[in-house]
Amino acid sequence: MLFAYDLDGVLAQAPPKEWFTKPWRHMSGAERMERQAALTSWYRLAPVLLGPDPTEALHVITARKRDQREVTLEWFVEKLPEHRLSTLDMLIESRTLSNVIEHKRMALLGLLSVGVTDFVEDNAAVLRGLAKLGVYQRLHLFSGVGDEMSLFWDPHGAPDKGPAFAAQPRRAQAKSRV
Ligand SMILES: [Mg+2]
Numbered sequence: 001m002l003f004a005y006d007l008d009g010v011l012a013q014a015p016p017k018e019w020f021t022k023p024w025r026h027m028s029g030a031e032r033m034e035r036q037a038a039l040t041s042w043y044r045l046a047p048v049l050l051g052p053d054p055t056e057a058l059h060v061i062t063a064r065k066r067d068q069r070e071v072t073l074e075w076f077v078e079k080l081p082e083h084r085l086s087t088l089d090m091l092i093e094s095r096t097l098s099n100v101i102e103h104k105r106m107a108l109l110g111l112l113s114v115g116v117t118d119f120v121e122d123n124a125a126v127l128r129g130l131a132k133l134g135v136y137q138r139l140h141l142f143s144g145v146g147d148e149m150s151l152f153w154d155p156h157g158a159p160d161k162g163p164a165f166a167a168q169p170r171r172a173q174a175k176s177r178v
Contacts, residue, residue: 002115004087004108005052007062009122010142012046012075015039024094036067043071048079050120050147057086059116061107063100066090087111101129108135120149127152 008014019038027035043064052058058080064072069090076085089107093099104126108119118138121127127139131153139153 001117002056002059003052003118003120004059004061004111004116004137005050005119006104006121006123006126006142007060007064007072008046009144010050010120011048011052011060012043012079013049014122015042015046040068040071043068043075046075046079049144050142051080052083054080054082057114058083059087059111059114060085061087061089061104061111061119063091063095063103065095066092086114097125097129101126101133105130105133105135108137112136121152124152 005011015038019035022031024032024035058076062072069088072088072090073085076083076088087107089103089110091100091103093103104119104121108116108130116137118140119130119135120140120142121130122142122144124141127141130139134155136155138151138155140149141152142149
């Protein structure tokens with residue numbers, strides 16, 4: 001098994017959700033600059049959540065934008081110095097849910113060739129999107145507590161039942177509430 005990881009909310013503590021209540025497109029120039037500066041300092045100092053196996057090459061797929069690449073690379077050197085960062089795949093497009101899902105799907109497809117079999121993510125909506133589109137890796141939902149994670153989707157599920165959707169009931173509930 002070889003894992004790939006989401007970054008914010010999995011390897012690094014994610015910025016507070018309330019920072020993102022106002023959409024980027026509704027922000028003034030000054031507000032955007034303020035948001036960028038706040039994010040950069042958060043990304044510099046974010047505590048480590050899940051510490052992956054340092055003997056494995058580290059493959060990271062994140063919805064962070066490429067303009068945060070430098071501070072992100074510095075974070076890895078500072079916080080996970082014994083790990084060998086092999087992949088850091090960052091988002092180019094705007095950060096909509098469908099763009100994030102497509103970005104992660106394409107990145108996982110690319111990582112098949114280096115043998116990545118599993119992906120860990122903290123956002124159930126992203127995992128649902130990936131499972132729906134179909135990926136070749138097992139998908140795990142990270143709880144944010146210790147190193148606890150649950151299998152979300154297995155493309156090699158029982159042949160008679162098709163792929164296993166561990167979180168299917170939760171999706172049904174979420175839909176009925178809307
Ligand atoms: Mg995340």
